[in-house]
Structure formats: structure tokens, C-alpha cells
Amino acid sequence: MKILVCISNVPDTTSKINFTDGDTKFDTNGVQFVINPNDEFGLTRAMWFKEKQGATVHVVSVGGPTVEPTIRKALAIGADEAIRINAEPTDGFFVAQQLAEVVKNGDYNLVIAGRESIDYNGGMVPGILASLLDMNFVNTCISLEIDGENVTAQREIDGGKETLTTSLPLVIGGQKGLVQESDLKIPNMRGIMMARQKKLTVVEPIDALNATQDTKFEKPAAKGAVKLVDASNVDELISLLHNEAKVI
Amino acid sequence: MSVLVYTESENGKFKKNALEVASYASEVAKLLGTNAVAISINATENETLGTYGISKVLNVSNDKLSVFNAKGYANTIVQAAKAENAKVIITSSSTDAKYLAPLVSASLKAGYAPNVVAAPESTSPFTLKRTAFSNKGFALTQINTDIKVVGVSNNSFGIIENATTAAIENFDTSLEDGNFSTKSTEVDKVVGKATIADADIVVSGGRGLKGPENWGMIEELADVLGAATACSKPVSDLGWRPHGEHVGQTGKPVASNLYIAIGISGAIQHLAGVSASKTKVVINTDPEAPFFKAADYGIVGDAFEVVPQLIEKLKEFKAQNA
Ligand SMILES: Cc1cc2nc3c(=O)[nH]c(=O)nc-3n(C[C@H](O)[C@H](O)[C@H](O)COP(=O)(O)OP(=O)(O)OC[C@H]3O[C@@H](n4cnc5c(N)ncnc54)[C@H](O)[C@@H]3O)c2cc1C
Numbered sequence: 372m373k374i375l376v377c378i379s380n381v382p383d384t385t386s387k388i389n390f391t392d393g394d395t396k397f398d399t400n401g402v403q404f405v406i407n408p409n410d411e412f413g414l415t416r417a418m419w420f421k422e423k424q425g426a427t428v429h430v431v432s433v434g435g436p437t438v439e440p441t442i443r444k445a446l447a448i449g450a451d452e453a454i455r456i457n458a459e460p461t462d463g464f465f466v467a468q469q470l471a472e473v474v475k476n477g478d479y480n481l482v483i484a485g486r487e488s489i490d491y492n493g494g495m496v497p498g499i500l501a502s503l504l505d506m507n508f509v510n511t512c513i514s515l516e517i518d519g520e521n522v523t524a525q526r527e528i529d530g531g532k533e534t535l536t537t538s539l540p541l542v543i544g545g546q547k548g549l550v551q552e553s554d555l556k557i558p559n560m561r562g563i564m565m566a567r568q569k570k571l572t573v574v575e576p577i578d579a580l581n582a583t584q585d586t587k588f589e590k591p592a593a594k595g596a597v598k599l600v601d602a603s604n605v606d607e608l609i610s611l612l613h614n615e616a617k618v619i
Numbered sequence: 620m621s622v623l624v625y626t627e628s629e630n631g632k633f634k635k636n637a638l639e640v641a642s643y644a645s646e647v648a649k650l651l652g653t654n655a656v657a658i659s660i661n662a663t664e665n666e667t668l669g670t671y672g673i674s675k676v677l678n679v680s681n682d683k684l685s686v687f688n689a690k691g692y693a694n695t696i697v698q699a700a701k702a703e704n705a706k707v708i709i710t711s712s713s714t715d716a717k718y719l720a721p722l723v724s725a726s727l728k729a730g731y732a733p734n735v736v737a738a739p740e741s742t743s744p745f746t747l748k749r750t751a752f753s754n755k756g757f758a759l760t761q762i763n764t765d766i767k768v769v770g771v772s773n774n775s776f777g778i779i780e781n782a783t784t785a786a787i788e789n790f791d792t793s794l795e796d797g798n799f800s801t802k803s804t805e806v807d808k809v810v811g812k813a814t815i816a817d818a819d820i821v822v823s824g825g826r827g828l829k830g831p832e833n834w835g836m837i838e839e840l841a842d843v844l845g846a847a848t849a850c851s852k853p854v855s856d857l858g859w860r861p862h863g864e865h866v867g868q869t870g871k872p873v874a875s876n877l878y879i880a881i882g883i884s885g886a887i888q889h890l891a892g893v894s895a896s897k898t899k900v901v902i903n904t905d906p907e908a909p910f911f912k913a914a915d916y917g918i919v920g921d922a923f924e925v926v927p928q929l930i931e932k933l934k935e936f937k938a939q940n941a
């Protein structure tokens with residue numbers, strides 16, 4: 372099995388979000404970038420396939436040179452090789468077309484992406500990629516087992532979960548559940564040293580459609596102060612929810 | 620040209636989000652000076668969509684589509700879009716809709732904007748306001764392609780009546796076996812209970828509740844309110860509650876009318892996922908808990924004292940207002 376894990380480089384979950392250049396750009400000042408949490412679950416699952424089933428694992432990210440520390444982290448966790456596609460990932464359709472090219476050229480039969488990037492929340496790259504490649508696709512994937520070409524997967528649905536059977540080649544949009552939280556891999560010293568020697572290929576983007584662009588950003592309106600109700604007076608809370616907020 | 624909206628149903632009945640996206644489609648059609656057409660799959664009561672401004676319903680009855688299948692459903696929508704010469708295709712933000720929308724987008728070479736919270740700011744260029752950065756911001760997204768796919772955030776636009784008469788037409792799709800190479804073998808779903816995605820009210824518990832044995836009062840409160848139950852991440856990591864209940868940046872998003880957070884501190888990752896809820900109530904012993912800064916109403920107090928009282932008083936309130 373040859374696995375490609377798609378990594379999106381995103382601000383750490385604790386980041387304060389600000390915009391700059393007349394609110395047309397995300398302000399990266401002081402922001403720590405990490406492997407997108409949904410991809411981290413997928414990468415850990417890929418390591419399992421490597422250890423238990425002898426899979427080869429490559430990682431790929433579409434981005435400028437600034438994404439390399441995040442790619443190196445994935446190599447330190449245990450991926451065998453990395454590819455960086457040298458383009459700004461401003462549109463999901465564009466990113467998916469770039470990734471499709473890498474999948475075709477590399478003969479991967481399992482592509483592990485995340486349900487969504489926690490920054491732009493597109494939730495579209497894995498699905499578009501699967502469609503461009505005519506591969507099977509499981510989104511919001513919370514469990515993945517592979518036996519030869521046969522795949523058993525689970526996905527989260529509203530109000531529960533669904534079990535699916537399908538086959539390779541496959542693209543998944545993974546998320547929490549794919550592996551146990553406690554199994555998430557943290558790079559150790561040896562991994563970090565080894566990552567320096569591993570192959571990181573930079574490829575130039577192909578001409579592709581930019582289907583969308585973000586033209587401006589806004590922060591949510593500031594919140595008014597909380598109205599506190601005394602713990603012995605829940606009637607008042609009920610009355611506020613009924614008469615003021617009109618939600619019950 | 621037209622605006623096409625995919626109206627989701629379950630066991631034949633339209634979901635609440637179907638009425639919301641129908642309302643949204645009718646607004647977009649108005650802005651573009653055209654008609655809103657709905658595509659419904661194995662739904663009954665198609666006429667009701669007329670109430671929300673839909674002038675035509677393409678009714679698909681197909682046994683192959685009796686169980687949700689992303690590829691099969693996406694292809695059905697694509698075929699309808701072509702037949703209707705649709706320039707804008709509208710879906711909800713349900714898990715199923717988010718599964719199929721990118722497939723529709725890819726096959727029609729159409730740009731896709733998800734999590735849209737309002738009618739288009741402009742139709743030329745086609746620009747939409749949507750949430751980004753896990754609700755810590757909004758983006759104005761311009762779609763550059765001829766055909767556009769729009770995913771509407773749950774509970775953002777609202778259900779708006781705009782009565783017209785919907786003509787119902789049967790729509791036949793041709794679906795080859797290749798569409799069904801991913802098969803559903805088992806669905807494990809809570810029935811008869813509101814889900815986090817659809818519920819008007821969500822009652823959520825955190826580590827402050829000490830252990831899974833104390834969830835009885837959370838469920839009872841949810842029951843009284845007809846609410847869905849949810850939890851913070853550590854609660855699901857500890858196995859106190861199922862993973863599907865975890866809400867927040869790395870869990871399910873919540874966009875309910877009312878979100879009640881009990882024994883939840885209000886970490887930034889938690890708030891990011893629930894802040895789209897319109898009214899937030901927090902019950903916490905610690906007046907310094909960050910959630911108080913994000914909430915509309917708060918009680919500084921012990922959940923084990925406050926929640927049972929709240930349940931009793933709500934029962935009285937419901938009895939009086941029934
Ligand atoms: C990458 C990453 C992603 C994350 N994603 C998420 C996410 O999606 N969702 C999420 O929820 N978290 C997420 N977290 C975790 C988050 O940072 C917090 O750790 C978590 O939200 C805390 O959960 P909690 O509020 O239940 O517990 P705690 O922080 O332990 O808070 C418990 C609260 O209960 C109160 N309390 C105690 N006793 C009582 C009582 N008797 N009555 C009333 N109140 C009481 C306390 O005052 C306290 O405020 C993420 C973290 C990371 C690093």
C-alpha cells in the first residue's frame with residue numbers, strides 16, 4: 372500500500388485571529404503553525420499501516436517555504452518522504468488539482484486528508500480530489516481498516532455513525548476517532564534527527580483553476596457583558612430566556 | 620438559468636434544514652431574477668416547498684437512493700443541475716451535504732463556498748459571507764466560476780415563508796453501478812432524539828460534572844427542553860460520553876438557538892465550535908471561568924444544585940406554557 376497524507380499547515384488552535392492589510396489577509400504575526408489536527412489523526416493512522424501492514428507513507432503540502440517546518444514535523448513523526456508543492460493555497464479547488472497531479476504521478480492507492488482545515492474551514496479538498504481522480508471517498512472518517520483492496524470504514528453522521536465497505540483506491544477526509552487521542556504521535560529526538568535526512572521534494576504547481584478567492588475578512592462583533600442571575604433564582608433565568616432571548 | 624437547491628429528507632419527511640435552504644434559494648433566485656428549483660430524493664410532501672418560494676420540485680424516487688450514498692446523490696444533483704441549467708446550487712451544512720457538495724463542485728467545475736451565513740453580498744461578482752477560522756472570523760468569498768455551489772450554515776438564514784405554488788415533476792436519473800462502489804452496511808443512530816446538528820437547543824456538560832454517572836440530570840434537562848446533549852472534548856476523551864457528542868473546534872460545530880454549558884470552562888477551542896449559537900448560558904462554580912465572557916446569561920453556582928432546580932422550574936414553566 373502506498374499512502375499519501377495531505378497536510379494543511381494551520382494556526383495552532385489557541386491562536387488569536389487577526390487580519391491585516393485592510394482586512395484582506397490573515398495576520399500571521401506571532402502565530403504558531405501546526406499540522407491541521409484532522410490531518411494529525413490521519414497521519415497517525417498512516418503510521419499504523421506502515422508499522423503493521425508495511426505501507427509506504429509520503430506526506431504532501433501545498434504551500435510556500437514557510438510550511439516546511441510543519442512538513443518536517445510529519446517526517447519526524449515517521450513519514451518516509453515529503454513533497455511540497457510550491458504555491459499559495461488560496462482556493463480548495465486549486466489545491467485539490469495540485470494534489471491530484473501528485474497522486475497520479477506517485478501511484479498512491481490511499482490518500483488520507485482531513486475533514487477540514489481548521490483555518491479556512493473549506494471542507495472541500497478531499498472530496499474534490501477524490502472526484503478528480505475518480506477514487507472512492509469516505510468523509511468524516513472515524514475508523515479505517517484495510518485488508519488487501521478491501522476497505523471497511525466508519526464515518527460520523529448527524530446523530531451517530533455509519534459503517535461503509537469500499538475498496539482501494541480511496542480518499543478519506545479523516546477526523547478525531549481515526550486513532551485514539553492518546554496514540555497521537557509526538558516527534559522524539561531520534562525522529563527529529565532522522566527527518567533532517569529524509570527526502571523533501573519541492574515541485575512547481577501546474578496551471579489550475581482558481582475557483583474562489585477570499586476578498587475580505589471580518590472579526591465577529593464584540594460581545595455584550597454577560598447577565599448574571601443568582602443561583603437561587605433560576606426563575607429569573609427562565610424568564611429571561613423566554614421573554615428577552617425568546618429561545619424557550 | 621435557475622437556482623437549484625437540494626432539499627434533504629429523512630424517511631420521506633423534509634428536514635428542518637431543507638426548509639431553510641429552500642428559503643435561501645428563493646432569496647438568491649430573486650436576486651438573480653430567476654426561479655428556485657428544488658431537487659428532492661425519495662421525499663413525500665414536495666408541495667410544502669412552495670411555501671418557501673420554490674416554484675418547481677424535481678422529485679426523484681429511486682430505490683437505489685433509499686440509503687444515503689454521497690456519489691449517487693451528488694450525481695443525481697449534477698444531472699438535475701444540467702437539466703435545469705442551474706447557475707447556483709445550494710446545499711445545507713449537514714454532514715451528508717458536506718460530503719456530497721465537493722463532489723458536485725468537482726463534476727461541474729464549480730467553485731464552492733461552505734458555511735455561508737447570509738444572502739449573497741453581491742451577485743456580480745458573486746460574493747458570500749461565510750464563517751472561517753472556526754467561527755473566530757468571517758470571510759467574504761468570491762466565486763469566480765460560471766456555476767457556483769453554496770453551502771448554507773445551519774440556522775443562519777432562517778426559514779422564511781414566501782408562498783408560491785410548486786409544480787412537481789418526476790425526475791429520472793441514470794445511475795451506473797460505479798456510483799455505488801461505497802456501500803453502507805450499518806447505521807448506528809439515536810432515534811427519536813434531537814441531534815446536535817438539527818436541535819434548536821443543545822445542553823452540554825464538561826469535566827465539572829465529575830463523572831459519567833452524573834449525566835442523568837443533563838439528559839433530563841435536555842429532555843424537558845427537547846434539546847440535544849453534547850459535551851466538551853475531555854469528557855469524550857475520558858469515555859464519559861460518546862465521541863459523537865464532542866463539540867468544539869475539533870468536534871461537531873453547534874449553531875443552535877440556545878446553548879447551555881454546564882461545568883465547561885470555555886477554552887478557546889470549545890468556544891470556537893459553539894459560538895455560532897445565538898444565545899449562550901453558562902453554569903459554572905468559578906466566576907473567572909472564561910465562558911462567562913462569551914455567554915449571554917450566566918449563573919455562578921454548583922451544577923449539582925442549580926441544574927435540578929432548573930429542571931423543576933422548567934417543568935412548571937412548560938406545564939403553564941403548553
Ligand atoms: C488541539 C486541541 C483541540 C481542542 N479541541 C477542543 C474541542 O473541539 N472542544 C473542546 O471542548 N475542547 C477542545 N480542546 C480542549 C480544551 O482546550 C479544554 O481542555 C477543554 O475544552 C476543557 O474542557 P472542560 O471545560 O469540560 O474542562 P475543564 O477545563 O476542566 O473545566 C471544568 C469547569 O467546570 C467547572 N466546575 C467544576 N465543578 C463544577 C460544579 N460542581 N458545577 C459547575 N461547574 C463546575 C470548573 O470551574 C471549570 O470551569 C482542544 C484542545 C487542543 C489542544
Ligand SMILES: Nc1ncnc2c1ncn2[C@@H]1O[C@H](COP(=O)(O)O)[C@@H](O)[C@H]1O
Pocket residue numbers: 376377378379380407409410431432433434460463466483484485486487488489491492493494495496497
Ligand atoms: N495546502 C494544502 N496542502 C495539502 N493538503 C491540504 C491543503 N489544504 C487542505 N489540504 C487537505 O485537505 C483537508 C481539508 O482541507 P480544506 O478543504 O481546506 O478544509 C485538510 O485536512 C488536508 O488534509
